[in-house]
Amino acid sequence: MDSQTMRDLVMYWQGVTLDDEAASRLAALSTSVGKTLNAVAGGSMFDTEPAHYDRALIAMAERSDD
């Protein structure tokens, strides 16, 4: 995404004005985050459950100090 598009989107969706440097930085960040998520998610997430993080953490715990 180019920085002008980023600036327009943030103004349209959030009502916040970005300066040139911020728009450029956010455009680069958006590209990076998109690439990372595509790489990590690895395709369709149709069969995933909503993330219940505490339940997942409890399942990964090993109560060695009990």
Add this chain to the structure above:
Amino acid sequence: MTDPTQMSLVDAANMVASKEISARELTEACIAKAERMQPTLNCFISLDAKGALAEADAADAALARGDAAGPLQGVPLAHKDMYYRAGKVSTCGSKIRKDFKPDHTATVLERLAAAGALHMGGLNMSEFAVGPFGHNEHWGHCRNPWNPEHVTGGSSSGSGSSVGGRVVFGALGSDTGGSVRLPAACCGLVGMKGTQTRVSRYGVMGLSFSLDNVGPLTRTVRDNARMMGIIAGADPKDLTASAMPVDDYETATIDAEIKGLRIAVPSNYYYDGATDDVRALMNASLKTFESLGAEIVTVEVPDHEKLADLAIALRGPEGAVLHQAWMRDRPDDYGAQVKARLEPGLAISGTEYVMSQQIRPRITQRFVDTVFADADVFHAPTINIPVPSIAESDVKASPNFPAAIAGMTHCTRPINYLGLPSLAVPAGFTDNGLPASFQLVGRPFAEATLYRVAAAYESEARFCDHAPS
């Protein structure tokens, strides 16, 4: 008696309980220290001497009546100025909230008060808990007790400065990307970021509810375990706080043994950009662990190059929701760097945010399976560079600020996305004379293991005996 402010929190509590010193004497010593050090450290936003003395007198009166002493009876504490107390100003280190008076009190403050702790005041912090160095454009930079020309680490800057400076015996900070562990590391302290769901956040200013953690900074491991044991656990006012039972952390620190313990060290990521003096201190700490009977194993940590993006996909939108109206209507009331660091949340899509939430358990599981298959704890630097000076790190919103922040938080930020407990432990001093630190990371809810391992190390290394001059 020698200066009572030099004692550990546990020793202070024990002396009050046994009436070897009164809570008033202890509090007066801390207030005198605070008034003497404030011009140098700027660690307080508000010092409530009158309130602390009133609480001290009540603590002494309770003991005189024969009431049982709480585990923190009469011990002066102070906390990052984002822990709400009903009717008391909580600035959140900001201009925007400089007069804000909440109508409720944080659960963790209620628990500390019930344990007998006293409240000395609100501590300096990075504005809205955004900033790993501890700079603050509105309330002035907080300064490192080991060398006031250097940063305290942030965002819990005053927590690190006041406890390290022997002004109070312990303090709460908050950790979204390292903000307990970084000031603990920079100020020569022990700092705990617990398992993501271990401590209630009710009545605590939020930045990112998926990544925020409440945690204590103290001078010793046992001090830290005592505070953590008091604040951890389920809270009906915060349904994100886990119902998982809380272990006896303090007992885990007593006569701690680690013979046969396996410690994993990373072959990738954590030492990228590390300086030679930090590497040497990390190696020295591992030698100490080996001398205590631990075995060192090497692991390649998965996914770490991606964790910064995954974390910003969570923190960004959650922070932007909290700040959007002020960013639109009062942009000039933010510090330049704080505003710049909140802006990315405006550019993350809803699908990206949810995706980062959805894959988080999978990423955590992969780390746990990889690292803890053949190890009990994971050891890495807390900061892999020497503590920087205020001048060199005060980059505001200049073009190189993202790189400066990425360097400072390189080792702490991944652990927040992974949701795992991490304990920062003093590990000596780098060539510039400032403290160094390693972090011990464990499985979810393995805080007691981390305290046991750290206590064994501390009993041998004794960096807790060093205090700033």
